[in-house]
Amino acid sequence: MKGKIIRWVDDRGFGFIKSQSLHGDVFAHVSKFQPGYRRPIVGDEVEFQLDYRAHKLSASHVQLIGVEPLKSHPLNTLLSILFLGAIVAGLYFFVIEPELHPAYRDMGFSCQGKTYCSQMTSCDEAKFYLATCPNVKIDGDRDGIPCERQFCGW
Structure with missing residues (x-):
């Protein structure tokens, strides 16, 4: 109407x-x-x-009717750039395989969604996951040593 x-x-x-x-x-x-x-x-x-x-x-x-849209405000442009930057950073850190630490490069491990010590098979795998994979829950005391009770401690 x-x-x-x-x-x-x-x-x-x-x-x-x-x-x-x-x-x-x-x-x-x-x-x-x-x-x-x-x-x-x-x-x-x-x-x-x-x-x-x-x-x-x-x-x-x-x-x-007959009114042109407003030009984009510089703040909107800045927010768009920051948003796109956050997406690219997220892709880099969570989707694209990160560059492996030299100590883990030839071990044959890859991030496959494991998050807990009960899913690991060795201390080396736990160290790989702690160093390179996101969202792991394998270093409860945050001392840099993963799965201390199962593989890498005592």
Whole structure:
């Protein structure tokens, strides 16, 4: 449905739309407008859907007609770059096989999702997992020696 904003109270974030198809004005809240555009002003033409759930007739999915989207704010660009950087770092550390410590390079072990000492077969495997695999729970006292009671201690 199409209409025109006839009243707008910007500091309160609402106004009213007049449509030729309806009798009476339609309430419109700023939260129902398509994001990425400037705030509405009196005289803007809009396209919208009616929302009958409220006690009064109101607009939803409101789009400004003939108004260009805002240019991306530099802060949004920075946040996007930081987000992409976090994804790349996550891929590097958790998906791409990390460069092995020289002591474990020729042992034939690989990260296969083991997390507990009961899943390990030797002290060497436990040391490999502690040094190279994420989310292991094999060094309870955090002294750098894994699976002390099962393989690598006493």
